[in-house]
């Protein structure tokens with residue numbers, strides 16, 4: 698059996714109440730982690746925490762808007778009080794407010810950059826102290842292929858995801874000598890509530906360009922996160938793993 702060295706590791710997932718974040722939380726729990734499930738929607742976080750407890754691991758539901766420094770600080774305070782340390786941080790919370798640039802409102806630029814990018818800065822800053830003190834830790838940021846390739850109608854979203862990739866590379870250099878790895882996963886077109894919003898014709902258009910001929914599942918993404926969170930990836934940092942079925946090359 699392959700030892701992923703995840704047993705009893707303490708993991709915090711933002712936006713863990715549904716979709717990709719939920720699947721990451723469950724996958725890490727199945728690999729032996731105790732998991733803090735954070736979401737702006739407490740009821741969804743509580744429901745995932747209950748699923749994790751049913752798997753026999755510890756879990757804690759945390760309500761936080763991750764674009765707020767005060768709420769992120771409180772979330773980490775509660776997490777560390779319960780689990781004493783943090784081994785794995787997954788910055789997954791994200792939103793879209795799509796429209797062409799000419800119609801994009803300042804409020805929607807600020808909102809998307811706040812939830813998708815500032816959140817990761819705030820959470821990494823909170824996680825840095827305990828991880829650097831422990832000389833160990835894994836940070837995984839959920840970016841997107843549109844942060845690499847761009848996408849019409851997603852200036853705010855693609856800028857936030859490109860920013861996450863820059864943050865990932867910089868923090869990998871700041872933290873590397875202290876044994877903390879920082880990587881990103883860039884999903885392509887994944888079946889969740891976020892993509893359920895798209896029209897049938899848009900879905901068909903995107904899927905047509907996927908080499909594997911199907912949308913990805915949250916589990917496809919969660920498997921890459923589990924790999925990066927595990928000891929199998931101990932010598933990998935500053936990287937972006939694309940999980941898109943061959944959409945972007």
Ligand SMILES: NC(=O)c1ccc[n+]([C@@H]2O[C@H](COP(=O)([O-])OP(=O)(O)OC[C@H]3O[C@@H](n4cnc5c(N)ncnc54)[C@H](O)[C@@H]3O)[C@@H](O)[C@H]2O)c1
Pocket residue numbers: 711712713714715716717718735736737738741761762763764789790791792812839840841842883884885886887888889890891892
């Ligand atoms: N679905 C895709 O095709 C796709 C592709 C590439 C990247 N991603 C990224 O994957 C991540 C998860 O996406 P998803 O498809 O599961 O989306 P989703 O909308 O299904 O889930 C997002 C979760 O984040 C939570 N959230 C939203 N705003 C928040 C805030 N301010 N504070 C805390 N939590 C908040 C929501 O309540 C929800 O539980 C996002 O970062 C998204 O950008 C998704």
